[in-house]
Amino acid sequence: MDFQPSEEQRALRHGIRDVMEGRFGRDALRAAVEAPALDRELWRAIGEAGFFALCVPEDAGGAGLGLPEAVLAFEEAGRVLLPGPAVATFLAAGAVEGAAAGETVVTAVEGELVPWLEEADVVRGDADGAVAVRSVDPLTPLHRVPAAPNAGRDRRDLRDRRDPRPPRHPPAPAHVASLLRAAEQLGSAARTCESAVQHARSREQFGGPVGRFQAVQHLCAEMLVRVELARVAVYAAAVTGDRLEAAGARLLADDAAVRNARDCLQVHGGMGFTWESDVHLHLKRAWVRAGLGAGARQAEEDLAGAL
Known part of the structure; x- marks a missing residue:
């Protein structure tokens, strides 16, 4: 496949x-x-x-x-x-x-x-x-x-609110909505990864870009790994349409979005917490998205129940 x-x-x-x-x-x-x-x-x-x-x-x-x-x-x-x-x-x-x-x-x-x-x-x-x-x-x-x-x-x-008549078609299964949320989280995780790498290349301290420091390099590498793991899971669940694969994709995407935004903040330093930066907006949106719908707890229960 x-x-x-x-x-x-x-x-x-x-x-x-x-x-x-x-x-x-x-x-x-x-x-x-x-x-x-x-x-x-x-x-x-x-x-x-x-x-x-x-x-x-x-x-x-x-x-x-x-x-x-x-x-x-x-x-x-x-x-x-x-x-x-x-x-x-x-x-x-x-x-x-x-x-x-x-x-x-x-x-x-x-x-x-x-x-x-x-x-x-x-x-x-x-x-x-x-x-x-x-x-x-x-x-x-x-x-x-x-x-x-x-x-x-x-x-x-x-x-x-304008027309109380019943719907013409039933709504989509809950796992489809969860997978679309996962896709949003994936996009946010990818964007914060790119932002961290760009900042590490352009921000200079002690005579050179901060990206030359191994600690910063490790943060960026871990962010990329999270993005690619989430991407594979989200894309696979989209192809199969399987409820359990969608649950796993949601877990990985939520984790990638939240942790990547946090690591991106760390790469940016104190500037990342200010309103002039978009990083904190990604972190806040990732928190909110992770709390919508069944969320991580239900995804974990679904996966555990299938084992």
């Missing part, structure tokens, strides 16, 4: 990267941090570019692609720290009117948390009684839902 992206998939990834960096580059990221609100114009722009409709069948106006292509797209979204409930909106495309075009913003109850609840048009799951909580990530507002007696059951209803 060949896990390497094809020429068409590589072209898709480059195209998505151009869209993401062109529409949400560093200046836009900093502006969003200063005024954290969902940019509807940005949402429609990436919708018009076909991001949300990648897996919608061609006869329904989409690209008709599969999970491997979706993973490549979400990896690029993770690189730029795209704000907003992209996973929920993507999975609702084709089932919720306007989601594929970016006209409708869809969010979902993920475990006990709901991201971007107040900005969403459609809420997937039961968010009754949700209370706003302080989010460590300025670009991911969160609400916490009260624990329900049937919290262990799979909630599969779609609540549309």
